[in-house]
Amino acid sequence: MAVDFSVEAHVATVVLNRPEAMNAIDPETQAGLAECWRRVREDDGIRVVLLTGAGDRAFSTGADLKKTMPPADSYASLAFGRGDAGFLDGMDVGKPVICAINGFALGGGLELALACDIRIAADTARFGxxxxxxxxxxGGGGTQRLPRTVGRSDAMLLLLTGDVIDSAEALRLGIVSRVVPAADLLREAQAVAGRIAANAPLAVRAVKHLVGYGEGLPVGTAVAAERLVWGVLRDTEDRIEGRLAFQEKRRPVFKGR
Incomplete structure (x- = not known):
């Protein structure tokens, strides 16, 4: 299969599985990703997603140029007719997505990584x-997400030259949060996913929602939204459980209610 999907301890692991093609995104991979996002969105037992690539050469080198030539239909007929489904469609699942970047993340591969909430890279990873x-x-958000991540000047330097940078430079720019030895990448990403999955799921989802919602708003408006969401969560079972567990010096048992 072009994309593997598994769930363990509330963490869904999604693996781009075309190592022979540097995990390039072809139509089958795009369809596989869409199905994974649907399953994540509909399964309340899934609290966190871990996205990575098979093999040790590439996370993804973007669109498979051998299989994604322009279609016969005009773009207008797709955009205003059947729809122009992109490889990021359905990715907004409302739950945290961690990207473990195990090699080259180029073009659409880097766009896929930038659409995730947290990025952890192997020291062998490359970006461009x-x-x-x-x-x-x-065309998958790169010209918009990269400047918001690293600033305009650094983004323009990468976008206009097409240069490829290493993981140390990606860390300096803020493209990734952490760089670890390649052999430790999956274990480190799984540990982060586990710590997030152990937290109250409604609170985790609320934090993700507020960060995304508030990015384009004035601070005052965003803080008002934050206060409203705090109020919505105030009387939830999980918030009460969290306080009882603290008082009783035990681990909380969250149910997402």
Whole structure:
């Protein structure tokens, strides 16, 4: 299968599984990702997603240029007719997504990583947007998410040159939160996922919602929304359980209610 999916201890692991093609995204991979996001969205038992690539060479090198030539239909007929489904469609599952970047993250692969909430990279990982070198542009949010992540000047440098950077530079720019030895990558990402999954799921989802919702708002408006969400969570079973567990010096048992 182009994408593997498994669930353990409230953590869904999604693996791009085309190592022979550097985990490039072809139509089958795109369909597989969409199905994974649907399962994550509909399964309340899943609290966190861990996304990575098979093998040790690449997370994903983006679109498979051998299988994604322009379709016969005009773009207008797709955009305003059947719809222009992209490889990020359905990814907004409302639950934290951690990306373990195990090698090259180029083009659409880097866009996929930037759409995740937390990025952890192997020390062997490499990052770049080479689209301008083949007469195209990042079309999956790269021109928008990268400047918001690293700032305009550094983003323009990467986007306009098509240069590839190493994991140390990606860490300096803030593209990733952490760099670890390649052999430790999956274990480190799983540990982070486990710590998040152990927290109150409604609170975790609320935090993700507020961070995304507030990014484009004035601070005062965003803080008002934060206060409202705090009030919504105030009387939940999990919030009461958290306080009882603290008083009783035990681990809380959260149920997402």
């Amino acid at each position: 947007f080479p689209e301008v070198r083949v007469g195209s542009i990042p």
